[in-house]
Each structure stands twice: as C-alpha cells, then as structure tokens.
Amino acid sequence: MQDRALLSPRAQALQPSLTLAIAAKAKQLRADGRDICSLSAGEPDFETPAFIRAAAAQALEEGQTRYGPAAGEPALREAIAAKLSQENQVATKAAEVLVTNGGKQALFNLFQVILAPGDEVLLPSPYWLSYPEIAQLAGASVKLLPSDADQGFRLRPEQLEAAITPASRLLVLNSPSNPTGMVLGRPELEALAAVLRRHPQVLVVCDEIYEFLLAPGHSHHSFAAVAPDLADRIFTVNGFAKGWAMTGWRIGWLAGNREVIAAATALQSQSTSNVCTFAQYGALAAITGSRDCVQQMAAEFNGRRALLSERLMAIRGLKLLAPEGAFYAFPDVGEYGLDSMTLCNRLLDEVGLAVVPGVAFGDDRCIRLSCAVSPATINDGLDRLERFLVGL
Numbered sequence: 001m002q003d004r005a006l007l008s009p010r011a012q013a014l015q016p017s018l019t020l021a022i023a024a025k026a027k028q029l030r031a032d033g034r035d036i037c038s039l040s041a042g043e044p045d046f047e048t049p050a051f052i053r054a055a056a057a058q059a060l061e062e063g064q065t066r067y068g069p070a071a072g073e074p075a076l077r078e079a080i081a082a083k084l085s086q087e088n089q090v091a092t093k094a095a096e097v098l099v100t101n102g103g104k105q106a107l108f109n110l111f112q113v114i115l116a117p118g119d120e121v122l123l124p125s126p127y128w129l130s131y132p133e134i135a136q137l138a139g140a141s142v143k144l145l146p147s148d149a150d151q152g153f154r155l156r157p158e159q160l161e162a163a164i165t166p167a168s169r170l171l172v173l174n175s176p177s178n179p180t181g182m183v184l185g186r187p188e189l190e191a192l193a194a195v196l197r198r199h200p201q202v203l204v205v206c207d208e209i210y211e212f213l214l215a216p217g218h219s220h221h222s223f224a225a226v227a228p229d230l231a232d233r234i235f236t237v238n239g240f241a242k243g244w245a246m247t248g249w250r251i252g253w254l255a256g257n258r259e260v261i262a263a264a265t266a267l268q269s270q271s272t273s274n275v276c277t278f279a280q281y282g283a284l285a286a287i288t289g290s291r292d293c294v295q296q297m298a299a300e301f302n303g304r305r306a307l308l309s310e311r312l313m314a315i316r317g318l319k320l321l322a323p324e325g326a327f328y329a330f331p332d333v334g335e336y337g338l339d340s341m342t343l344c345n346r347l348l349d350e351v352g353l354a355v356v357p358g359v360a361f362g363d364d365r366c367i368r369l370s371c372a373v374s375p376a377t378i379n380d381g382l383d384r385l386e387r388f389l390v391g392l
C-alpha cells in the first residue's frame with residue numbers, strides 16, 4: 001500500500017457540515033418514533049410559485065434539454081443584469097454575470113479565481129458556515145472579525161481597519177446575515193467603504209441571498225450601489241433559493257468585474273459546465289415576473305420572525321439581536337453555562353428540539369433557530385426550549 005495518505009491534504013482539512021449532523025440525528029430520532037420539533041431548517045417551507053414551475057416545465061417540453069453556454073442562458077444573464085441595474089442600482093452588463101449552481105457555487109468559483117495561497121480572507125463572525133471551508137479550499141487563510149449580540153453582530157469600521165494587512169485579499173459581507181439576521185444599513189456600508197478606499201488590494205464579496213427577507217423598518221442596500229467608485233472590486237452573489245423558494249433548483253449568480261467573470265466561467269466550463277438548462281427558464285420567469293409572490297412569502301416570514309423574537313425575548317438570561325432580516329434568530333445562551341454543541345444535543349435528547357449549535361457559525365455561546373416553519377411549530381419549539389432552560 002502506498003505510504004502517502006489516501007486523502008489529499010485539502011480533503012483532510014475539510015470539515016463536514018455540523019448542521020447536517022444535527023439534521024441526521026433528528027431524522028433518526030423521528031424514525032425511532034420520537035416526537036421531534038425542528039427549528040433547524042435553512043430553506044423556505046413554501047412551494048416554488050406555480051408560474052415558475054410552469055415555465056420550467058414548458059422549457060422542458062420545448063426541448064431545452066441540451067448543453068448550454070457555460071456562463072448561462074443569454075436571456076437569463078441579461079435579465080439578471082437588468083435586475084441588478086434597476087432593482088439594486090448596480091449598473092451591470094450581461095458579460096458581468098455568471099449563472100451558477102446556487103449562490104454556493106458562485107462563492108466557490110469566485111474564491112477559486114481570485115485567491116491564492118498566502119491570501120487572507122477577512123470574515124466577520126458569526127458567519128455562514130461554508131465561507132471558511134470555501135476559502136480554505138482556495139488555499140487562503142481566514143481571519144475572523146468577531147462581534148457579539150451586545151454589538152448587534154455588526155462589523156465596526158475601526159475593527160476592519162485594524163484587521164487589514166498587506167495579505168488581506170477579500171472581505172466577505174453577508175447582509176441580511178445567516179445566522180444572526182443582522183442587516184447592514186446604508187451609513188454602515190458607507191463607513192466600511194471609507195475604510196476600503198484606503199486599501200485598494202482588498203476585494204469584497206457581498207452575499208445578498210436573503211435580500212428580500214427584511215423585517216419592517218429595514219431595507220437592503222447593495223454595497224456596489226453605495227460605493228459605485230469601488231464597483232470594480234465588489235462582487236455580488238445572489239440566487240433564487242431563498243427569495244423565490246427555489247432551493248432545490250440550484251440557481252444563483254455571481255456578478256462583477258468581467259475579467260473575473262470570464263475566469264470563473266472558464267472554471268465552470270471545466271467543472272460543472274452549464275446550470276440545468278430548463279431550470280434556467282424557470283429562473284428567467286421568476287426574475288422577469290412580478291415580485292408579488294416574493295413579497296407574499298416575505299410578509300409571512302415577517303410574522304414568524306416577530307413571533308420567534310418575541311418568544312425568545314421572554315426567556316430570562318438570553319441575549320438577542322432581534323433579527324432584522326433572513327429567517328433565523330441567533331440568541332446568546334451563554335448564561336446557561338453549556339457549550340452550544342452540548343446544549344443542542346441535550347435539547348434534542350431531553351425535549352426533542354432540533355436547533356443548530358452556534359459553534360458551527362463561529363460563536364459557541366449561541367444557537368440558531370429558524371422560523372422557516374409554521375407559527376404552530378415555532379410555538380411548540382419555543383415551549384420546549386423554555387421548558388429545558390427553566391429546568392437547568
């Protein structure tokens with residue numbers, strides 16, 4: 001047998017998803033007959049709107065079943081560019097858009113083509129759990145910029161300034177945020193842009209996948225619209241999964257500097273080729289259609305998010321940034337003295353509640369609860385959480 005390890009160092013360093021481990025355990029307990037309530041969902045519980053499904057079905061019937069251009073169907077690239085230009089005020093041409101297999105592949109492709117060993121990715125923490133893994137797969141190291149519930153999980157400009165070194169290559173912004181629900185306001189983005197103007201080597205990626213899911217009083221601003229002078233080094237990642245309830249369709253996009261888009265397209269052409277052709281026609285109907293369906297789902301999430309916040313705030317000893325967007329809450333339960341993994345395992349074993357440990361997102365004092373479930377399920381889950389914490 002060979003004397004080198006079977007797995008590459010890259011694969012050895014890869015962390016399996018903790019969220020999947022919790023979900024698998026919850027599923028097993030349910031199969032064993034246990035009464036399990038899950039607030040761990042990372043996807044809308046709504047069906048993809050009918051007109052989108054119909055458009056994909058029609059494309060399938062009409063023979064949109066062959067390989068397509070690696071960068072995406074031209075009509076969809078045009079439509080995404082038009083959406084960015086009109087809805088987000090980020091002037092974009094079709095050549096600056098790549099259609100990807102979800103927002104995740106947009107991030108993966110971008111990181112692969114702009115990062116090299118020795119580069120540092122600046123990652124505000126808590127963070128969505130795939131960012132560090134995707135950065136490390138591209139050979140970069142990750143520098144965390146921590147924040148907590150007391151500071152509203154916000155990245156402060158002076159914190160960013162202090163963290164930047166000559167090796168800093170990419171800043172990751174995610175607003176609305178998974179897991180915290182924090183939404184960056186325009187003045188905050190302007191203050192971050194002022195720092196970045198002093199450091200021209202730092203590129204920025206803005207993950208806007210939850211852009212439509214905003215609590216009342218909050219609005220979404222694309223960073224490239226707030227700082228148009230920096231637009232050539234700002235990349236926007238977005239997709240259809242969360243806003244249009246299309247998680248399984250696997251369609252997202254990367255937009256920005258066309259040289260980078262061309263490199264990311266070349267990478268895609270050598271790895272996954274094009275995104276499923278007929279699915280892209282469903283996405284085309286979605287993005288060119290009325291936003292009514294998106295707004296209806298967002299309104300439903302607003303009610304559920306408010307219920308989740310209200311119930312959490314009523315629990316003593318728990319600190320919470322009332323989520324401003326997305327469909328999660330990320331309370332700090334550190335007062336109860338358990339690390340997040342222990343707490344989540346005990347919640348599952350003792351009261352049948354599945355939630356995700358904060359350690360997966362870089363904060364071991366917190367847990368993530370989702371409101372992408374019915375209000376009855378939210379109430380059931382919060383009853384269980386309260387019962388467990390009171391009994392500690």
Ligand SMILES: Cc1ncc(COP(=O)(O)O)c(C=O)c1O
Pocket residue numbers: 042101102103104105128174177178207209238239240241247251252
């Ligand atoms: C912050 C964030 N970015 C990106 C993604 C990836 O989305 P997609 O399903 O489009 O790959 C997710 C999915 O959970 C997410 O939460």
